[in-house]
Amino acid sequence: MAPTERPTPSGPIAPDLRIVESRVYRGGNIWSYEPAIHLVVDLGVLEDYPSDTIDGFTDRLLELLPALENHGCSRGVKGGFIERLREGTWLGHVAEHVALQLQQEAGHDLRRGKTRGVKGQPGRYNVIYGYQDEGVGLAAGQLAVRLVNDLVAPAEDFDFEAELESFLRRAERTAFGPSTLAILEEAISRDIPYIRLNSASFVQLGQGVHAQRIRATMTSKTSALAVDIAGDKDLTAKLLGSAGLPVPKQDVVRTEAGAVQVAREIGHPVVVKPLDGNHGRGVGLNLMDDDAVRAAFALAKAESRGGYVVVESFITGRDYRCLIVGGRMQAIAERVPAHVIGDGEHTIEELVAITNSDPRRGVGHEKVLTKIKVDEAAIERVRDQGFELDSVPDKGIMVKLALTGNMSTGGISIDRTFDAHPDNVEIAEEAARLVGLDVAGIDFIAPDIASPVRETGGAICEVNAAPGFRMHTHPTIGEPQFIAKPVVDLLFPPGAPSRVPIVAVTGTNGKTTTSRMIAHIMKGVGRKVGMTSTDGIVIDERLVVKADASGPKSARMVLQNPRVDFAVMEVARGGILREGLGYDRNDVAVVTNVAADHLGIRGIDTVEQLADVKAVIVEAVPRDGVAVLNADDPLVRRMRRRCSGDIVWFSIAAPGSRVRELIDDHCRRGGRAIVLEPTDRGDMIVIRHGRRSMQLAWTHLLPATLGGTAMFNVANAMAAAGAAFALGTGLHEIRQGLRTFSTSYYLSPGRMNLVDVHNVEVIVDYCHNAPGMRVLGDFVERYATHKARSAELGKMSRIGMIATAGDRRDDDMRELGAIAADHFDVLVVREDARLRGRKSGETSGLIAEGARARMAEGGARCRQVEIVLDETAAVRHVMARANPGDLVVLCVDSHAAVMSELEAMTQQAQPGTHTTRDGVGDPDLDPNALSERARQEGDDAAADLGEPQPAEA
DSSP: OOOSOOOOOSSOOOOOOEEEEEEEEOSOOSSOSSOEEEEEEEOGGGGGOOGGGSTTHHHHHHHHOGGGGGOOGGGTSTTHHHHHHHHOOOHHHHHHHHHHHHHHHTTOOOOOEEEEEOTTOTTEEEEEEEOSSHHHHHHHHHHHHHHHHHHHSOOTTOOHHHHHHHHHHHHHHHSOOHHHHHHHHHHHHTTOOEEEOSSSSEEEESOGGGOEEEETTEETTSOHHHHHHHHOHHHHHHHHHHTTOOOOOEEEESSHHHHHHHHHHHOSSEEEEETTOOTTTTOEEEEOSHHHHHHHHHHHHHHOSSSOEEEEEOOOSEEEEEEEETTEEEEEEEEEOSEEEOOSSSOHHHHHHHHHTSTTEESTTSSSEEOOOOOHHHHHHHHHTTOOTTOOOOTTOEEESOSSOOGGGTOEEEEOTTTSOHHHHHHHHHHHHHHTOSEEEEEEEESOTTSOHHHHTOEEEEEEESOOOHHHHSOSBSOOOOTHHHHHHHHSOTTOOOOOOEEEEEOSSSHHHHHHHHHHHHHHTTOOEEEEETTEEEETTEEEEESOOOSHHHHHHHHHOTTOSEEEEEOOHHHHHHHOOSSSOOSEEEEOOOOSOSTTBTTBOSHHHHHHHHTHHHHTOOTTOEEEEETTOHHHHGGGGGOSSEEEEEEOOOTTSHHHHHHHHHHHTTOEEEEEEEETTEEEEEEEETTEEEEEEEGGGSGGGTTTTOHHHHHHHHHHHHHHHHTTOOHHHHHHHHHTOOOSTTTSTTSSEEEEETTEEEEEEOOOSHHHHHHHHHHHHHHHHHHHHTTOOSSOOEEEEEOOOTTSOHHHHHHHHHHHHTTOSEEEEOOOSOOTTOOTTHHHHHHHHHHHHHHHHSOOSOOEEEEOOSHHHHHHHHHHHOOTTOEEEEEOSSHHHHHHHHHHHOTTOOBOOOOOTTSOOOOOOOHHHHHHHHHHTOGGGOOOOSOOSSOOO
16 A cells, blocks of 8 residues: 655655564465565654655666566556555565565566564564575565665665675575576476475475485485596596597596696697596696696696596587486587677677676576686686787687686587487487486587587597586577476486375464374374474484474474374474474364463464464465364364365364354265264264264273363364374274373373372373363363262362463463462462573462462362472472372473472372273383383473474473
């Protein structure tokens, strides 16, 4: 929207645009389905001065970046952005478009972006735009802000041309090279995901067990031995010559005298080059006498890592590069060294400048051609041809400025793919097979590639591993060849999978347990499951990293593991806001619930905004994917509109309720749902698909539900069943997975672990917020009623140890205490080790305040509230107060340390068994084994993944 007020500046405007925060989203996020840069910019006084109020702003901007004329902006037509500039738009919006255009100047074709005001902060804007390389994207945003400020009030120390040159050089250093980019573009066109593994060209294509790797044009299938052979020019020549292929006469020397002697034996002219060189560095061509050989030897030895130099016969002809992929010729290019053509009017130096002004030429590999560099070697080459830089060559005279035809030195390429003689093609293919390279560049010197080299005297002068693609994909003359396709075909033959199934799980509470249930079910069907959660990264049931691992970095670690063929990602709110998702899409999204938690952080102030954040995983579901949503939660129900795939509802609502009516209608139209059906024997989990209903399991027979009393785990089990069913898992496998998943410390550490300590029933859990305490309190009431009915206990006193993280709001902490006061006789309030900006005792004081206020109102169960800050001391205090027959609930942070402490209290302490109606209980666990696991998983050994700890549960 164009500004409505346009104040006229009374004097010079101080450039005040600045970046106050920057963030890189590496996957789907709250702003975009794609990776994006997010800048929060402050316009300062410029908030009052849109673009049309600043004299000459638009004209000066277009003078520096004329390609902005092509930006359509919201108008959707070419020139739309310029219309916005002239009508008046805020300078944060201008910075967005400039950042996009700067990346386009670096060869990154990006067009997506948006600018939105920061709610409640006038003058501040969220600037979001796409990127191809995150370092380049961030640098583009920083330079864009500096340019806008300079256009408002020119600065003496700002030279945009120099800044742009520096930016392009940085882009060339950090961005993918043209060869890597060609392969990635082909992979993307086939929906093959990729992960950049370093700051250079080392990239993983595919995920998990299907992953392949490339490094420029070297692939996972490239033989190391073949690379060594290709790097040894002498060995390559001997190998090819022994097979009858045409190669120059040559020998390897280490001394200047040896080079002269070999040159005499071979016969002048000769070529001198480093044995292990590349890119034409240190190469001397057409050396006619001993002095020329001596001079060339010194240059070649300086470029040779091992000090060895090759002397070979000089083959007259043109320079051709034959690209062989998978044993077959895919492209041939004629390479012409950097040169200028005389016009009888301009000097050589002027002709170079004219040639370099070609918009196709840039710095390094940023464009399809590289600018010609006039250095000492180029000046020497010009002099060898009888000229100086200030000479004016006659019209039509070619003056070379480089010896070799490498594109990196300013050469050009001519596509000759369809001109090559079949005999030459066969020779090149045979050479690649003999060396053993899957991707090879065969260098021919021949009078004409259209004639057989055996007859014309041509020869193979070199075999290259990891050959560059730019000369083939962007020839100066001729048709481009799409050579990345056969490379990707080698790695992923048609029909071969590249992705592993990804299930993403989010919600305010229950996502860790749901993730573990899904992983357990899929493990039962033979999958090698990689799972992230707030407790760490688990690969095939082995904890490999102990840390908060619910963020995008952890997700990428799982997808890089070559054993993983199925991924379950617990996705926390913090990771989405910080970096987005760690992948491009998930096959199944599971949302357990959304409730008020972590509000007031990173601009998320309402539960509706929190729901928008968690809906990112639903938006990441493709058309053939599924979202498993909690129909009982209104905020989760609304997410169905944001899903491109199918919906599977799960609900514990009773038949006849409005929620069940929604589900009934959904199933009548062929949809799927997981519901709870009450019967005389108890509640039955039922899977519905269209008009079919399939009984899955009695809730009281699922160990994780503790006899059906833990309704939140009933809901978690239904969500897990929905995800597994959506992925085609059989009913028996789902049932078996749920029947064998318990809340023992082995399968679910820190989540509803039941321990008996001298006849005191102790439940260890991670409940840490008001919504979680509400469902935990409901469980306590159900469990106490269940025990009373079974006459297992007499009078049961309930003691709770509670706490929360310091980043919750004060009112949320008070609410936690108030809810807990309704369900426990005694409350002991502890404190998390990580205060997150709070003073010691502040969080516990607020929780206790809420509990006491509830007690003062009357009707609360609680009769005493105590504060013991240290977690271990609090556990000891609670257990000292408990009597046999009491129920103790410990809401812990460091669950491993707490379990070790409980075991130390008694040798009998172990995860308790729960006997089901059919008499089948969970097997007892050896307390010594429990202690060992607790020691192995000590919370102080958390690995640093660069993610906040702990995450939300």
